[in-house]
Amino acid sequence: MLADRRRRLAAAVHGPAAGCHPDLRLRAHARADLAAWLDHEAATAYLAPGHDRAAAFDHLVEDARPVLGEGRTRLLRFHTGLSA
Numbered sequence: 066m067l068a069d070r071r072r073r074l075a076a077a078v079h080g081p082a083a084g085c086h087p088d089l090r091l092r093a094h095a096r097a098d099l100a101a102w103l104d105h106e107a108a109t110a111y112l113a114p115g116h117d118r119a120a121a122f123d124h125l126v127e128d129a130r131p132v133l134g135e136g137r138t139r140l141l142r143f144h145t146g147l148s149a
Contacts, residue, residue, distance in 0.1 A: 099133075103140045113146030123147050 114122055122145065130138045142148070 096132075099141075100137070103137060103144065107140065107144040119145075119147060 113119065126133075126138060126141055126145075126147065133141065
């Protein structure tokens with residue numbers, strides 16, 4: 066389930082550029098899923114990612130900042146244990 070969320074996050078922020086499915090509906094669904102997670106479930110987040118995974122995720126989040134916006138980026142970083 067966690068791996069599925071990670072794939073949807075990558076689809077949400079990068080779409081085909083990250084090797085994700087090019088279907089725009091999937092990308093819209095992934096963005097909606099991320100928004101719902103941040104709005105309703107993020108407080109029950111899982112363990113923070115390990116150092117290597119966090120470093121890779123940090124780059125993904127920063128690349129996605131223009132798409133996610135400052136507020137969602139800040140929330141995402143907080144709930145995944147990344148520095149502000």
